[in-house]
Each structure stands twice: as C-alpha cells, then as structure tokens.
Amino acid sequence: MSAPLSETKGSGPAAGGASNAQANTNVLEGNAEGQSEPKRRQKNMTRAQRRELQESQRAAKAADAEKGGERGGAKGKSTAKPSEAHRSASGAPGRPRRPTESGDTPSRATFTSSRSAGRDARDSTYGGDDGNTQTRGLRIFSHFGLPKAPSNVKGDIHPAIIRLGLQFSTFRITGANARCIATLTAFKTVIQDYSTPPNTTLSRHLMTHLNPQINHLVTARPMAVSMGNAIRQLKLEISNSDIDMPEQDAKDLLCRKIDNYIRDRIIFADQVIQDSAGQKLRDGDVILTFARSSVVEKVLLRAHGDGKRISVIVVDSRPMLEGKHLLSVLTSAGIPCTYLLLPALGSVIGQASTVLLGAHSLHADGAVYSRAGNALVAMLAKTHSVPVLVCCETYKFAESVILDGFTKNELAPTGDIFRTLPSVIRRDRLTLDPSPNLEIRSPLYDLTPPTNITAVVTEVGIIPPNSISSVPLTLGRQATYNSASVFDGV
Amino acid sequence: MSVPSSPVDSLRRASQFDINGAYRRILADEKISTPLAAILALTELIEQSNAGTMFELVQALHEGAEALRKQYRNSISINAGCELFIAFVTLFPHESASFNDLKIELVKQGREYANEALSYREKIAQQALGFIKDGSVILTHSYSRVVMQALLLAHNQKRISVYVTEARPRGLGLDRVKTQEALATAGIPCTVVLDSAVAYVMDKVDLVLVGSEAVVESGGLINAVGSNQMAIIAKAANKPVYAMAESYKFHRLFPLSQYDLPTHTSNVLSFPRQPARPSVSKSFPSSPIKPTAQRHPSSQATFFSEYQMTPEQIRLNPEVDYTRPDLISLVFSDVGILTPEGVSQYLVGMFAG
Numbered sequence: 001m002s003a004p005l006s007e008t009k010g011s012g013p014a015a016g017g018a019s020n021a022q023a024n025t026n027v028l029e030g031n032a033e034g035q036s037e038p039k040r041r042q043k044n045m046t047r048a049q050r051r052e053l054q055e056s057q058r059a060a061k062a063a064d065a066e067k068g069g070e071r072g073g074a075k076g077k078s079t080a081k082p083s084e085a086h087r088s089a090s091g092a093p094g095r096p097r098r099p100t101e102s103g104d105t106p107s108r109a110t111f112t113s114s115r116s117a118g119r120d121a122r123d124s125t126y127g128g129d130d131g132n133t134q135t136r137g138l139r140i141f142s143h144f145g146l147p148k149a150p151s152n153v154k155g156d157i158h159p160a161i162i163r164l165g166l167q168f169s170t171f172r173i174t175g176a177n178a179r180c181i182a183t184l185t186a187f188k189t190v191i192q193d194y195s196t197p198p199n200t201t202l203s204r205h206l207m208t209h210l211n212p213q214i215n216h217l218v219t220a221r222p223m224a225v226s227m228g229n230a231i232r233q234l235k236l237e238i239s240n241s242d243i244d245m246p247e248q249d250a251k252d253l254l255c256r257k258i259d260n261y262i263r264d265r266i267i268f269a270d271q272v273i274q275d276s277a278g279q280k281l282r283d284g285d286v287i288l289t290f291a292r293s294s295v296v297e298k299v300l301l302r303a304h305g306d307g308k309r310i311s312v313i314v315v316d317s318r319p320m321l322e323g324k325h326l327l328s329v330l331t332s333a334g335i336p337c338t339y340l341l342l343p344a345l346g347s348v349i350g351q352a353s354t355v356l357l358g359a360h361s362l363h364a365d366g367a368v369y370s371r372a373g374n375a376l377v378a379m380l381a382k383t384h385s386v387p388v389l390v391c392c393e394t395y396k397f398a399e400s401v402i403l404d405g406f407t408k409n410e411l412a413p414t415g416d417i418f419r420t421l422p423s424v425i426r427r428d429r430l431t432l433d434p435s436p437n438l439e440i441r442s443p444l445y446d447l448t449p450p451t452n453i454t455a456v457v458t459e460v461g462i463i464p465p466n467s468i469s470s471v472p473l474t475l476g477r478q479a480t481y482n483s484a485s486v487f488d489g490v
Numbered sequence: 491m492s493v494p495s496s497p498v499d500s501l502r503r504a505s506q507f508d509i510n511g512a513y514r515r516i517l518a519d520e521k522i523s524t525p526l527a528a529i530l531a532l533t534e535l536i537e538q539s540n541a542g543t544m545f546e547l548v549q550a551l552h553e554g555a556e557a558l559r560k561q562y563r564n565s566i567s568i569n570a571g572c573e574l575f576i577a578f579v580t581l582f583p584h585e586s587a588s589f590n591d592l593k594i595e596l597v598k599q600g601r602e603y604a605n606e607a608l609s610y611r612e613k614i615a616q617q618a619l620g621f622i623k624d625g626s627v628i629l630t631h632s633y634s635r636v637v638m639q640a641l642l643l644a645h646n647q648k649r650i651s652v653y654v655t656e657a658r659p660r661g662l663g664l665d666r667v668k669t670q671e672a673l674a675t676a677g678i679p680c681t682v683v684l685d686s687a688v689a690y691v692m693d694k695v696d697l698v699l700v701g702s703e704a705v706v707e708s709g710g711l712i713n714a715v716g717s718n719q720m721a722i723i724a725k726a727a728n729k730p731v732y733a734m735a736e737s738y739k740f741h742r743l744f745p746l747s748q749y750d751l752p753t754h755t756s757n758v759l760s761f762p763r764q765p766a767r768p769s770v771s772k773s774f775p776s777s778p779i780k781p782t783a784q785r786h787p788s789s790q791a792t793f794f795s796e797y798q799m800t801p802e803q804i805r806l807n808p809e810v811d812y813t814r815p816d817l818i819s820l821v822f823s824d825v826g827i828l829t830p831e832g833v834s835q836y837l838v839g840m841f842a843g
Contacts, residue, residue: 280746354746387746455708455744461841462744464708464815467834 144411144443155212158193160186165220171413174322176226176360176396177270177294181262183217183227187234188255195247202250203241210238222410225361225369225398233261265395269459270295273391274302277356277457280389281310285353288313288386290342290377292322293358295391297329300356304335311335313352317342317373319412319442342373345380355381357448359392365401366450366465368392372412372443375405378452387454394458394471405446412442507538509554510561523635524703525571525738526604528558532575533600536593543589544580551576564753564809566712567703570741575600577841610736610824615640617822618699621732624648626696629688629724632657632714633669634701636734640822641699642676651679653691659804660714685716689723698724698731704741705823707837709815709830711735712751715808721817730819737825740833742841745812758808 164186167173173182187210194209196202214231217223223231237257241250277299281287287310289296303310312335316323323339330337340348355377361369368374368390381388402408450465460471513531516522522530535554541547555572559565579596586592618640622628628650630637644650654669673680683691698720702711711717711733724731745751815830825836 280750389746454746461742461838462707463838464744464831464834466831467709467838470835470839 144409144441156209157216158186158190158213160189161213161216165216168217169220171320175292175294176224177266177393179224180226180230180395181266184230184234184258184262187213188258191251191254191258194251201243202247203239203243206238207235210235226393226396229395229397230261230265234258261395266393269393269395270298272459273393273457274299276462277389277391278303278306278308280354280387280457280462281308282353283309285310286313286351287311288315288349288352288355288377288381289326290315290323290355290357290374291317291320291371292326293391295393296356296358297326299391300330300335301333304330304333311337313338313340313348315340315342315345315373315377320371322371342376345377349380349384349386352381352386355386355388357388357390359390359396360445361396361398362390362392362456362465362468363398363401364469366453366456366468367402368448368450368453368456368465369398369402369405369445370448372405372446375446375448375452378448382452388452389455389457389462390448390453390465391457394460397468397471402447405443409446410444412444507535507554509535509557513558521608521635522604523736523739524567525574525736526607528555528568528571529575529600529738530604531558532572533597533604536579536600537597539593541589541593544584544592547593548576548580551579564703566741566743566752566810567739569752570704570739573742574738574740578603607736607738610738611636611639613824614734614736614822615643617827618732618734619644619647621697621730621820622648622650623696626650627653627694629653629655629683629691629695629698629720630669631655631698631700631717631720632660634734636736637699637701638669638672640734641673641678645676645678651681653681653683653695655683655685655688655716655720657714657716658685659799659807660809688716688720692723692727692729695724695729698729700731700733702733702735702739703810704739704743705733705735705821705833706741706743706745706812707834708744709818709821709832709834710745711813711818711821712741712745712810713813715811718748718811718813718817721813725817731813731817732820732822733813733818734822737823740823740837740840742837748808748812751808751810751812753808753810757806759806762806 164173164182167182168179173179190210190213191206194206196205214223217227234254234257237254241254245253273295281299281303285308287300289300289312300310300312312330314323314327314330314337316327316339318341327337327339338348357368357370357374357378359368359370363369368378370390378388453465455462456465456468458468458471463471509531512534513527516530517524517527532551532554535550536547539547539550541550551572555569555576558568558572562568578599582592582596582599584592586595614636622640622644626644626648628641630641630652632655641650641652652673654673670680670682700711700713700717700720702713702717704712706712713733721731743752748754815834818830821828821830821833823833826832828836
C-alpha cells in the first residue's frame with residue numbers, strides 16, 4: 001500500500017518530480033503574484049461585495065467556457081493538469097466539448113465545493129452550459145476529497161513542501177509510512193532554512209511558520225493519521241524547546257528529534273513487527289495479502305529470508321493496482337506468488353492459512369481504516385475462519401472512532417484506470433465513455449470493523465483489536481508525563 | 491548442562507541446582523499449581539545461585555526456565571509462571587546496597603507472592619458465588635482446583651448439582667475420580683458424563699464453569715482438551731461459560747488457531763504411517779473393530795472396553811485446546827471479574843506499557 005521509504009527507492013520519482021515541481025513552482029508563483037493584487041483588495045471588502053465579485057468572476061469563467069472548450073473549459077486552474085484535459089478532449093473527437101466538461105466536473109466540483117461557495121459555482125456553470133440538471137454529480141460523494149495539484153500557493157511555502165504537495169497529489173508518494181517519512185524529512189529542511197524573526201522566540205514563532213506548510217500539504221491531499229500524529233509530536237517538541245538555546249542548536253535538536261521519531265516509531269517498530277508477525281508464519285503457509293503495504297512486504301521478505309517456505313496470494317483491485325508492485329518485489333525475491341483481482345477472492349480464500357493486511361490508521365474501537373478492499377478481504381476471511389492479522393505501528397493509532405468508510409474518505413485518482421489493463425483487449429471497449437449520466441468514483445479507503453480482525457501486530461506485541469485502546473493510552477500518558485516534567489522544570 | 495569453565499562459575503553453580511527436582515517437590519503440595527510451582531522453583535534457584543550481577547542472574551533464570559520447560563510436553567502454564575517471575579525480577583527496583591541483599595529481597599518477594607497467591611482461589615470462589623443461583627445445575631470439565639473450591643463454597647450456601655465430564659485422556663484415571671469423589675464426599679449431587687454427551691446434557695445445564703491452564707492475550711483460554719467444544723456447544727445453547735483463572739495464569743501468547751499453540755507439534759493429529767498395503771486389511775490401527783486390548787493385554791486393565799484407544803493413539807491427540815474469547819462470557823480472576831476483552835486489556839496494559 002505504501003511506497004518504499006522515500007529515502008531509498010522514493011528518490012527515483014522524487015528526483016523525477018523535482019524538475020517537474022520546479023517548473024510548476026514557477027508557474028504557481030507567477031499565479032500567486034498575479035492574484036496578490038486583487039486579494040489584498042478583497043480583504044477590505046464587505047461580504048456582499050466579495051460575493052458580487054465572485055459571481056462576476058464566475059460569469060466571466062462561464063463565458064470563457066462557452067467560447068473556447070479546447071482551452072480546458074472553465075478550468076481556471078488548467079495549468080495543473082493540462083494533459084488530462086487534452087487527453088479527454090482528444091479521446092472523443094465526435095463530441096469535442098461535452099466530454100471535456102463532464103470529464104472534468106468531478107474534480108472541479110470537489111475542488112470548488114471545498115471553497116466557500118462551491119455549490120453555486122457548479123449550478124451556475126451548468127446553468128450556463130445547457131441547463132441540463134441531470135449532469136449534476138452525485139452530491140453524496142461531494143465531500144470525498146479528491147487529490148489535486150495545489151494551484152495557488154498562499155503565503156510563504158517552502159519549495160520542499162510545494163514539491164511534496166505535488167508528489168502527494170499525483171500519488172507519487174503513497175502509503176501512510178512513506179508519506180509520514182517524506183513529510184518529516186521535508187519539515188527538517190523547512191526547520192533548517194528557518195530563521196526566527198527578531199522580537200520573538202523559536203518555540204513560539206516556528207509553529208506559526210509551520211502551520212501554512214501543513215495546510216498546503218492538506219490541500220494537496222487530506223492529512224494521513226500517521227502524519228497528524230507525527231506533526232502533533234513535532235509541535236509538542238517545538239513548544240518544549242528551550243528559549244535560551246541558541247537558534248541553530250535548537251533547530252539541530254528538533255531535527256534530531258524528528259530523526260529519532262522516524263527511527264523509533266517507524267523503522268524499529270517495523271522490525272519488531274517483522275519479528276512478531278514472523279512467528280505466526282510457518283513452513284508451508286499460504287499468506288494472503290491485499291494491495292500493498294510496506295510493512296506486510298517486509299514481513300513476507302523477512303519470513304522468506306529466514307528460510308520459511310511460504311507462498312503468497314496477492315489480491316489486488318482497480319483502480320490503483322498497487323499489488324503489482326508487491327508482486328514484483330516478492331517474485332524477484334523468489335517467493336512463489338499468485339496474483340488475482342478482488343472478485344476472484346472467494347475461490348482462493350479457502351487455501352489461505354493467514355491473511356496479512358496493512359493499515360492506514362487504527363481507531364480507538366479497533367477498526368482498521370485501510371485501502372478500499374481490505375474490509376472485503378477481512379470479511380471473507382472471517383467467514384472462512386482464516387485468521388486476519390493487521391500489521392500496524394502504534395504511531396498510526398487514532399484516538400477517534402469512525403463508523404464507516406463513507407463519512408470520511410478520499411477518491412482514488414480516476415485519470416487512467418484502464419492504462420494497466422492488458423493490451424489484448426481493445427481499449428475503447430473497456431473505457432467508459434464519460435457521459436453526462438456517468439460519474440466514475442472510486443473511494444480510496446474503507447473501514448474494517450474489529451469483529452473481522454483476529455489480531456493487530458504492533459511493536460508492543462500481538463494484541464486483539466478491541467484492546468488497542470489501552471495501548472495509545474499508555475503511550476499518550478508517557479508523552480504527557482514527559483511534557484509535564486518539562487513544564488515542571490520550567 | 492554446560493561445560494564447566496572458571497569465568498562462568500556462578501552460572502555453572504546455578505545450573506547445578508536441580509530445578510526439576512525442586513519443581514516436582516513443590517508441586518507435590520496439593521494446593522500449589524504449576525505456574526506457582528515454577529515461580530517457587532525459580533525463587534529457590536535465586537537463593538542457590540551465586541550470580542554476581544543482574545545479567546547473570548536473569549540469564550540463570552532463563553536457563554532454569556528453559557530446563558523446566560523441556561521436561562514437559564505441555565509447558566504453557568509453566569511458561570506463564572516463569573515469564574511472570576522473570577519480568578518481575580528484571581523490573582524490580584535496584585535499591586538494595588549490595589547484590590546479595592537484592593537477591594534476598596527477590597527471594598522474599600517471590601515467597602510472599604506465592605503465599606498470597608494461595609488465597610487467590612478463595613477470592614475467585616467468592617466472586618463466582620453471585621453467579622451461581624440456588625438450584626443451579628452446573629457443568630464442569632476435567633479437574634480444576636479453583637472450580638472445586640468455588641463449587642464447595644457454593645454448596646455451603648446453595649443447592650447445586652454438578653455434571654462433570656469424563657475429560658479424556660487426562661481424566662481417565664486420576665482426575666475423574668478426583669472431581670467426582672471430592673464433590674460426592676462434600677455431598678454435592680454429581681454425575682459423570684461422557685465427553686461426547688456434552689451436547690446432550692447442555693440443555694439441562696444452567697451454566698458452564700471451567701478452570702484454565704492459561705488465559706491468553708486474546709482473552710481466550712487454554713484448558714484441557716474438550717473445553718473448546720464445550721464452549722461452542724454452550725454458545726449454541728445460549729448458556730453462559732465462566733472461566734476461572736488466577737492472575738498468574740495470564741499468559742502473553744496470542745494463538746491464532748488450535749494449531750498455533752506451543753503444544754501443537756507435527757506429531758499431533760498426524761495420520762498413522764501404514765507400512766504396507768496388505769497390513770491395512772489385517773490391522774488398521776484406528777479401526778474400531780480391532781480389539782486393541784488384545785494387542786496390549788498387559789498394559790490395559792481388564793475392565794477397559796476392548797475398543798479402548800491405545801496409548802499410541804492417545805499420543806496423537808492434543809492435551810489442551812484453545813477456546814476463543816467470543817465463546818467465553820466472563821473470566822473470574824483475583825484481579826476482578828473480567829470480560830475476555832478486559833483480560834486482553836489487562837494483559838496489554840501490563841506488558842505493552
């Protein structure tokens with residue numbers, strides 16, 4: 001599920017993305033320059049005036065769209081992904097404009113709805129188009145975040161963060177662990193490049209400097225629980241940093257703390273998880289896993305390295321087909337693998353001796369929030385009484401409870417879901433024509449209830465899902481003890 | 491055990507201490523259960539050892555525990571005791587002036603704990619009292635000291651009657667007599683039922699009361715084989731299953747299935763290897779028609795059915811099984827009346843903190 005730790009393998013795409021990011025940054029900065037003037041004016045306006053201005057801008061956009069569809073329709077932000085617009089425009093030459101419009105609407109809809117007056121924007125756009133109200137998308141999905149390239153850079157955003165935002169939104173870096181490590185590494189650069197303005201202290205000002213950076217990342221893709229926990233810890237460290245310490249020392253200390261966090265909570269945790277999950281894998285076992293999780297991958301490789309004769313069933317699902325990567329890693333390591341898609345799971349689940357899953361986050365009631373499809377695998381495994389083990393570090397624990405995978409979710413990128421299909425089948429028979437009555441939506445995550453999970457493998461041991469609430473408590477208590485003692489000292 | 495050499499003198503001395511002998515001597519006391527006996531044996535080991543550092547001492551303890559473990563096919567409850575004690579020793583605050591003082595203190599603490607632990611059963615029996623109504627019919631499995639104590643206590647105040655299973659293979663000789671005899675002498679109406687008659691008797695029963703060898707981290711329990719099926723049948727009949735376990739039986743182990751238990755070997759439930767084809771028709775070992783008593787006339791008592799399993803056949807069978815937490819209603823222990831989730835939370839809180 002997650003990309004390899006960005007330090008090593010991630011460097012490939014990261015380097016590739018660098019030039020991209022650089023180019024985009026320039027564009028974006030240009031944008032920011034251009035927008036800064038009206039923005040400043042907006043601040044002084046009343047609410048009604050601002051609304052009026054928005055309406056007029058919208059009308060202008062709609063008129064723009066009427067005039068030239070080939071320019072990417074009403075997309076004012078077309079700079080971010082011109083290729084997509086171009087592709088969908090050329091994909092259906094018979095109807096050059098309509099598909100472009102409707103193909104773009106999902107992204108645009110969520111895009112604008114996240115702003116203040118998104119609903120009006122949609123209505124007016126469609127109203128200006130042809131008045132066909134049927135083309136309105138499924139409103140119930142409108143709250144799902146769709147990853148998007150952050151178009152306008154507000155405030156003083158560090159280039160490393162802008163780059164990271166682009167990597168997140170284009171799914172170059174995916175997976176809770178990889179995203180967390182990448183974020184923390186980028187923050188290290190931000191902290192090193194930061195200098196405290198006069199008349200303030202690092203412990204107070206750095207936080208206000210970091211907040212826009214974090215917001216920028218959140219606009220690129222909703223925050224992962226792992227990132228949230230790490231950032232909370234970082235903020236705690238910042239507020240605890242000594243006022244009297246020289247600035248460079250304080251920054252170095254913070255960077256060291258970040259390194260320690262990555263080492264203790266992710267890398268060492270993964271090693272312990274490899275050990276304890278490995279104890280549950282035996283010679284001749286058939287391990288079933290879904291999509292790709294960096295921890296599961298390591299567990300399997302370690303078990304194989306320890307000389308256990310295991311074979312792996314990799315279950316995968318569209319649109320991301322992340323399991324393919326896991327498959328290539330496992331097969332090149334010499335582990336016998338079977339690859340199949342989720343619909344075929346029912347026929348092989350009986351052969352599996354253990355199901356190993358990864359997790360995006362783990363909630364207080366023991367529910368696992370993970371890549372869409374995991375819930376189905378766990379449910380089927382439960383009905384076939386195959387033990388389900390979820391590998392998850394404790395820093396992915398969330399104190400919240402979510403009840404389903406619907407209230408909070410993201411959408412998987414819909415860009416090229418069919419690219420990965422075998423070329424024997426003619427492409428136009430597979431692609432769904434984006435028509436006004438069709439919307440393609442694939443939620444990125446789902447929620448596995450604790451009843452379908454046998455155990456969670458964490459660095460503090462193998463524990464049943466419904467008692468994880470006692471683990472973050474102890475960890476959290478430690479944190480509060482530390483801070484309390486620091487406060488006492490001050 | 492190890493080659494004697496001068497630098498590891500203390501370790502050698504420690505290993506010279508006959509931990510198995512001590513264990514067996516302690517276990518001979520009727521009141522002391524296996525984990526407690528293991529704890530007391532390790533306490534004696536500390537007393538005898540002349541380890542000069544904590545590291546040596548812990549190493550000696552680990553070796554002692556290992557020696558103890560190797561002696562028995564089913565070492566789960568020994569392991570629970572050993573792990574608890576070793577964790578206690580490693581976490582014990584080093585406040586004593588000298589290491590010898592520390593050792594004396596550890597021995598004292600170990601003894602005190604064992605003494606205190608002897609009162610746990612009484613506490614548990616007291617807790618269970620509220621769950622046993624007047625006129626209850628109770629089903630129990632095999633022989634468990636804590637269950638016996640609970641039943642005897644309940645008998646003093648309420649009218650109860652008890653069905654006890656035969657609990658083969660362990661219950662064959664000693665245990666069946668033990669549970670039933672002890673109950674009968676106390677004047678409790680008691681009937682022995684076949685292991686295969688559990689489903690038959692279940693509808694007549696108000697509650698199921700079982701002891702345990704170990705309570706594991708999932709909240710499930712490990713007990714004499716047959717407990718699992720009893721719990722499954724009870725669940726199907728909507729009867730409550732109460733498990734009783736002293737807190738020293740809480741064990742940091744997470745079995746995913748029956749075959750994930752440490753007692754499970756490739757030998758258990760393996761199919762008999764058949765030497766040649768013709769012999770199959772002549773004597774198929776698991777065939778019920780074959781009167782096995784004739785094959786071992788000397789080793790089998792005459793009153794045994796001729797359809798009795800041979801010792802070899804019994805050896806292919808498991809001694810203990812694992813009961814899933816969702817089949818258990820409550821666990822009575824000296825730390826309180828816990829739900830299975832509560833047990834796992836207690837264990838996680840104790841070890842994972």
